[in-house]
Amino acid sequence: MKEPLKVDGAVTIVGASLAGLRCAESLRHEGFHGSITLVGDEIHAPYDRPPLSKQILTGAWPTEKAFLTDDLKLEELGVTARLGVRAESLDVDAHRVTLYDGSVLDADAVVIATGASLRHLPGTESMTGVFGLRTLDDATALRGAFDDLEPESRVVLIGAGFIGQEVATAALGRGHKVTILESLEVPLSLIVGEPVAELLMNLSANSGAELRTSVRVTGIDGPRDGAKAGWVNVEGADPVPADLIVVGIGVVPATGWLESSGLTIENGVVTDEHLFAAPGIVAAGDVARFRWLGAGHDEQVRIEHWQMAVDHGVHAAKALLGGPHNSPVFDAVPYFWSDQWGKKIQLLGHPSAEDTVEVIEIPDGEGRFVALFHEGSFLTAALGVSRPRRLMAFRALLARGATIDDALALGV
Numbered sequence: 001m002k003e004p005l006k007v008d009g010a011v012t013i014v015g016a017s018l019a020g021l022r023c024a025e026s027l028r029h030e031g032f033h034g035s036i037t038l039v040g041d042e043i044h045a046p047y048d049r050p051p052l053s054k055q056i057l058t059g060a061w062p063t064e065k066a067f068l069t070d071d072l073k074l075e076e077l078g079v080t081a082r083l084g085v086r087a088e089s090l091d092v093d094a095h096r097v098t099l100y101d102g103s104v105l106d107a108d109a110v111v112i113a114t115g116a117s118l119r120h121l122p123g124t125e126s127m128t129g130v131f132g133l134r135t136l137d138d139a140t141a142l143r144g145a146f147d148d149l150e151p152e153s154r155v156v157l158i159g160a161g162f163i164g165q166e167v168a169t170a171a172l173g174r175g176h177k178v179t180i181l182e183s184l185e186v187p188l189s190l191i192v193g194e195p196v197a198e199l200l201m202n203l204s205a206n207s208g209a210e211l212r213t214s215v216r217v218t219g220i221d222g223p224r225d226g227a228k229a230g231w232v233n234v235e236g237a238d239p240v241p242a243d244l245i246v247v248g249i250g251v252v253p254a255t256g257w258l259e260s261s262g263l264t265i266e267n268g269v270v271t272d273e274h275l276f277a278a279p280g281i282v283a284a285g286d287v288a289r290f291r292w293l294g295a296g297h298d299e300q301v302r303i304e305h306w307q308m309a310v311d312h313g314v315h316a317a318k319a320l321l322g323g324p325h326n327s328p329v330f331d332a333v334p335y336f337w338s339d340q341w342g343k344k345i346q347l348l349g350h351p352s353a354e355d356t357v358e359v360i361e362i363p364d365g366e367g368r369f370v371a372l373f374h375e376g377s378f379l380t381a382a383l384g385v386s387r388p389r390r391l392m393a394f395r396a397l398l399a400r401g402a403t404i405d406d407a408l409a410l411g412v
Contacts, residue, residue, distance in 0.1 A: 011111065012111070087270045154177050165180070
């Protein structure tokens with residue numbers, strides 16, 4: 001399909017995710033009245049991921065509040081949902097998706113929105129007391145495990161990324177003793193660079209959690225001597241006893257089913273600036289490694305943000321209906337947030353650890369600050385801690401490719 005998708009055609013969306021759902025909704029909004037089939041490997045209808053490590057994990061929300069839609073709404077949208085079945089392969093030329101149950105879906109266009117899956121420590125996937133957090137089932141299982149713990153139990157987090165620290169915040173809120181083991185000297189430094197990462201690290205300083213950095217975890221032994229979940233082995237140090245262990249060492253794009261497709265798979269599905277991976281094939285969300293030409297960029301990036309999944313889903317629909325020659329370039333400003341240690345961290349743009357940083361509002365007594373990132377004169381990102389109004393003032397500058405001088409003038 002090198003021409004625009006016909007409004008009465010057929011679309012298969014692989015991935016019952018936020019990006020997949022927003023694509024289906026946008027197709028209808030843009031006037032598409034053909035058939036839409038939504039395939040998901042989980043049994044659940046599409047749901048929101050950010051609350052999993054926040055409201056769902058803490059018990060502030062009932063599980064059903066995380067759902068973005070339900071069977072009735074999907075039916076009203078005219079979407080046929082194939083849930084609880086994984087995609088096995090994709091024939092790019094035929095736009096044919098084969099599922100693990102043996103069924104075959106033929107369409108005029110295919111949307112790849114399979115997201116990403118957890119990276120596991122080898123040999124720990126089936127260990128009782130060892131958890132990850134990516135799916136709704138993960139969140140409910142971990143919440144149940146927290147509920148079963150006695151007060152002041154020992155919770156060990158492996159990985160001090162954003163999700164790891166959100167889980168650590170929840171564990172502390174439940175009255176447990178928390179130890180965080182992190183391989184980097186400064187957590188998050190590969191994402192925001194050391195100057196800003198050091199400021200973020202200070203947020204947990206008085207939390208009561210023990211943060212151990214530059215630690216290499218070599219494995220996990222089973223329960224013994226009162227450690228209900230097991231013992232976390234650390235290179236050059238004594239094992240750490242734990243009553244519950246959470247592994248948060250990142251995710252990998254879910255592309256295994258595409259290995260024989262002929263698509264370019266390099267840390268995700270590689271697409272052009274319109275999100276096309278091949279004629280009639282687009283990718284959206286965490287699985288997409290797209291060419292970013294917006295606001296001074298020209299690079300292949302994969303960005304695991306909630307807002308990026310939303311924007312990708314909307315754009316993928318427009319790209320298919322516009323065709324490869326008439327669809328717009330994807331140039332949305334990335335946005336991310338994390339709630340931890342009683343603060344809200346918000347990030348606009350896409351910083352690099354090598355960017356120059358200007359802290360335009362130094363941390364106050366509560367750790368609130370604002371920092372700008374730039375590469376040469378080009379503004380790349382803005383990060384704020386509990387400073388939402390001030391931070392959002394930089395969104396328009398990032399959208400138009402402003403300079404750091406423009407941003408500094410606004411930040412005065």
